[in-house]
Amino acid sequence: MCLKPATSNKGDYRMADEGEIANILADRTVAESIAQNAKLLSKQANKPECEDCGLEIPQQRREIAPWAETCTECQSIREQRGKHRRVAY
Ligand SMILES: [Zn+2]
Numbered sequence: 887m888c889l890k891p892a893t894s895n896k897g898d899y900r901m902a903d904e905g906e907i908a909n910i911l912a913d914r915t916v917a918e919s920i921a922q923n924a925k926l927l928s929k930q931a932n933k934p935e936c937e938d939c940g941l942e943i944p945q946q947r948r949e950i951a952p953w954a955e956t957c958t959e960c961q962s963i964r965e966q967r968g969k970h971r972r973v974a975y
Pocket of ligand 1 (some may be wrong): 936937938939940941956957958959960961
């Protein structure tokens, strides 16, 4: 009955809005899952810092190995020391 040319424009705006809302929702979901992961990780490993060098253990390593007490470098040094311990001491 009352076809206004503006209606199609509104429709376009709505689609854009819905897309934005979807993006926001997706961001929230990601943020929430990251927060949950962080909680889990902090429970499993209270120390984000490397025990040997004191540098922060990379997030990626903590995700792969939440039990890790050292960074990748120090871990490999520890492993090498462990291998040579019987010989060295
Ligand atoms: Zn280290």
